[in-house]
Amino acid sequence: xxxxxxxxxxxxxxxxxxxxxxxxxxxxxxxxxxxxxxxxxxxxxxxxxxxxxxxxxxxxxxxxxxxxxxxxxxxxxxxxxxxxxxxxxxxxxxxxxxxxxxxxxxxxxxxxxxxxxxxxxxxxxxxxxxxxxxxxxxxxxxxxxxxxxxxxxxxxxxxxxxxxxxxxxxxxxxxxxxxxxxxxxxxxxxxxxxxxxxxxxxxxxxxxxxxxxxxxxxxxxxxxxxxxxxxxxxxxxxxxxxxx
Amino acid sequence: xxxxxxxxxxxxxxxxxxxxxxxxxxxxxxxxxxxxxxxxxxxxxxxxxxxxxxxxxxxxxxxxxxxxxxxxxxxxxxxxxxxxxxxxxxxxxxxxxxxxxxxxxxxxxxxxxxxxxxxxxxxxxxxxxxxxxxxxxxxxxxxxxxxxxxxxxxxxxxxxxxxxxxxxxxxxxxxxxxxxxxxxxxxxxxxxxxxxxxxxxxxxxxxxxxxxxxxxxxxxxxxxxxxxxxxxxxxxxxxxxxxx
DNA sequence: CCCGCTTTATAGTCAGACATAATAACAGAT
DNA sequence: ATCTGTTATTATGTCTGACTATAAAGCGGG
Numbered sequence: 428x429x430x431x432x433x434x435x436x437x438x439x440x441x442x443x444x445x446x447x448x449x450x451x452x453x454x455x456x457x458x459x460x461x462x463x464x465x466x467x468x469x470x471x472x473x474x475x476x477x478x479x480x481x482x483x484x485x486x487x488x489x490x491x492x493x494x495x496x497x498x499x500x501x502x503x504x505x506x507x508x509x510x511x512x513x514x515x516x517x518x519x520x521x522x523x524x525x526x527x528x529x530x531x532x533x534x535x536x537x538x539x540x541x542x543x544x545x546x547x548x549x550x551x552x553x554x555x556x557x558x559x560x561x562x563x564x565x566x567x568x569x570x571x572x573x574x575x576x577x578x579x580x581x582x583x584x585x586x587x588x589x590x591x592x593x594x595x596x597x598x599x600x601x602x603x604x605x606x607x608x609x610x611x612x613x614x615x616x617x618x619x620x621x622x623x624x625x626x627x628x629x630x631x632x633x634x635x636x637x638x639x640x641x642x643x644x645x646x647x648x649x650x651x652x653x654x655x656x657x658x659x660x661x662x663x664x665x666x667x668x669x670x671x
Numbered sequence: 672x673x674x675x676x677x678x679x680x681x682x683x684x685x686x687x688x689x690x691x692x693x694x695x696x697x698x699x700x701x702x703x704x705x706x707x708x709x710x711x712x713x714x715x716x717x718x719x720x721x722x723x724x725x726x727x728x729x730x731x732x733x734x735x736x737x738x739x740x741x742x743x744x745x746x747x748x749x750x751x752x753x754x755x756x757x758x759x760x761x762x763x764x765x766x767x768x769x770x771x772x773x774x775x776x777x778x779x780x781x782x783x784x785x786x787x788x789x790x791x792x793x794x795x796x797x798x799x800x801x802x803x804x805x806x807x808x809x810x811x812x813x814x815x816x817x818x819x820x821x822x823x824x825x826x827x828x829x830x831x832x833x834x835x836x837x838x839x840x841x842x843x844x845x846x847x848x849x850x851x852x853x854x855x856x857x858x859x860x861x862x863x864x865x866x867x868x869x870x871x872x873x874x875x876x877x878x879x880x881x882x883x884x885x886x887x888x889x890x891x892x893x894x895x896x897x898x899x900x901x902x903x904x905x906x907x908x909x910x911x912x913x914x915x
Numbered sequence: 916c917c918c919g920c921t922t923t924a925t926a927g928t929c930a931g932a933c934a935t936a937a938t939a940a941c942a943g944a945t
Numbered sequence: 946a947t948c949t950g951t952t953a954t955t956a957t958g959t960c961t962g963a964c965t966a967t968a969a970a971g972c973g974g975g
Contacts, residue, residue: 442935444746444958446734458769458912470925481960483727486926490690490731491738495766502688502926503967512770519763522739525702526756527840537841540788596771597781601845668702686966688927714956725929730957746957747936 445480446487452478453488457497457508465510468498494518512596513603520604524611528666531612538605539652541598542586546644548593550636557592558637564588565633573625585629589636612667624651689724690731696722697732701741701752709754712742738762756840757847764848768855772910775856782849783896785842786830790888792837794880801836802881808832809877817869829873833880856911868895 443451456462468474468489475485489506492498496514500506509515549557564585571578586606590599612618628651635644687695700706712718719729733750736742740758744750753759793801808829815822830850834843856862872895879888 445960446958447737450738454766454769464770472925483730483961484959486727487731487734490735494694494735494738495763497766497770500926501968503924504969505925512767515767515770516760516763519739519760522698522741523756523759523841523844525698526708526741526759527844529839529841533839533841537839537845540784540842544784595773595777595781597767597773597777597849598784600767600771601781605841689929690927716956727930728928744957745937747938747955749937749956 444487445484446491449478449480449485449488450491453492454497462508464508464512466508468506468508470505512600516600516604517607520607524608524667528668530665531609531618531667534605534608534612534667535652538602538609539649541602541605542589542652543645543648545590545593545595545598545602546632546636546648547641548595549589550639550641550644552594553592553636553639557588560588561585561592561633561636565629568629569626574620582625582629589632592636608667615668688731689728690735693722693724693729693732694735697736698741706752708752710752712750712752714749756844760844760848761851764851768852768911772912774909775853775862775911778849778852778856778911779896782846782853783893785846785849786833786896787889787892789834789837789839789842789846790876790880790892791885792839793833794883794885794888796838797836797880797883801832804832805829805836805877805880809873812873813870818864826869826873833876836880852911 453462462468469477471482471485471489475482478485480488489498489500493500496509496512496516496518498506498508553561564581567581568578568585571581573579573582583606586602587599590602593599609618613620628647631647632644632651635641635647697706706712713721715726715729715733719726722729724732733742733744737744740753740756740760740762742750742752797805808825811825812822812829815825817823817826827850830846831843834846837843853862857864872891875891876888876895879885879891
């Protein structure tokens with residue numbers, strides 16, 4: 428019985444809960460490609476047996492992965508690894524907004540910075556495929572009102588296409604988060620989008636990317652953010668969300 | 672009992688799992704200030720009874736909140752709401768790196784952009800308190816080698832202090848995520864920090880912020896990133912992490 | 916050939932019990 | 946009176962096992 432408690436106090440580490448430990452193991456399995464993006468995970472009972480944990484513990488791990496945006500679960504059907512990493516930061520960011528309540532201006536400022544950089548990179552790095560995609564989207568935007576269903580959708584895709592052409596997944600994800608937050612503000616009535624200047628601004632950005640002019644692209648985005656699209660009114664420097 | 676299944680097929684929405692539903696309810700309670708940051712949550716059994724759900728379901732919700740960085744749980748002690756939102760994006764971002772495997776250059780590029788902006792804002796917005804904090808940290812940095820324990824700690828606090836002075840929680844969080852990722856690269860040996868130029872670069876940034884010169888601050892950060900602190904070697908344009 | 920039923924595999928949910936860790940209260944020795 | 950070791954309490958950690966609800970495939974009848 429001499430070695431019943433062999434671990435010295437200094438190196439003492441708290442044993443991880445099984446659920447958390449299982450999360451790490453699954454993370455690793457997904458990261459190593461054992462479970463490919465878009466593919467189905469084994470059934471809960473089976474996976475629990477494979478990993479040697481109980482189903483409730485496995486479910487805790489799966490729920491954490493779902494909260495992180497890594498998997499999607501459908502009752503009766505099964506669980507699959509998310510096909511893309513596009514949703515990974517979103518839930519966390521939404522929560523961050525809830526806790527920190529930044530002002531709308533802060534969100535717009537951050538977005539302007541990042542999207543300007545993305546546009547500048549896109550102007551340099553874009554290939555024919557990117558340009559073709561942008562052309563298509565701009566055409567759709569011209570064909571629909573900016574505040575229509577199709578117009579909003581094209582608007583979103585326009586910004587996504589720029590981010591994709593810039594070849595920086597990290598900033599692309601950040602941008603998507605900010606976009607979510609700003610969109611939520613607009614839809615909750617805290618700010619309103621002004622359709623008037625949108626077409627012109629988008630065209631300017633588009634033209635700069637086509638021309639391969641990084642500085643012009645950055646400037647066009649800054650202009651777009653500055654005069655607008657967004658009228659935050661009196662709430663401009665107020666924390667977003669409902670008051671506590 | 673006529674309204675047992677009143678929902679029409681068109682408005683049919685999938686009922687949320689109890690665990691997910693409970694997550695939303697807790698989010699709301701935290702967001703509304705019912706449970707203050709840093710304060711303890713009721714015990715699991717009690718909270719489960721209050722919310723009218725079983726303990727496993729509540730635990731799923733709590734685990735999701737923990738994965739999002741919103742709460743911290745300690746065996747035998749209890750669960751408390753995180754005192755700050757500093758950890759909220761981290762776990763998600765770590766997972767994003769695992770899935771997307773950006774290059775180190777991508778991380779450095781993003782960090783340079785954001786920190787440059789933060790430094791520029793800090794140069795304009797800083798108050799006496801910020802300047803005093805920066806002075807202290809710079810003094811500590813000069814007193815210790817950059818690769819010592821205390822030096823690394825001061826280095827991290829220096830960047831955090833700049834972010835704090837810039838008054839943009841959103842970008843501050845983004846920066847912290849990037850910092851985590853870059854730090855992980857350095858510690859895993861994929862890149863090495865070069866102590867030689869660090870002091871000079873930090874002093875330049877510090878001086879620009881003290882002088883209130885936004886452009887100089889941005890330029891100093893760019894210089895810091897460029898020549899730099901980081902030697903990524905052959906892995907420079909390789910995806911981070913171990914190969915799949 | 917198509918529609919609706921049945922079957923089967925899956926996630927959703929709960930109840931209850933026991934194990935383990937952290938903390939506070941208490942009794943004893945110094 | 947103070948320090949220390951023990952004990953009691955309360956908290957989370959974990960599992961077993963059963964049952965329900967859903968989705969999708971298979972299958973039969975029209």
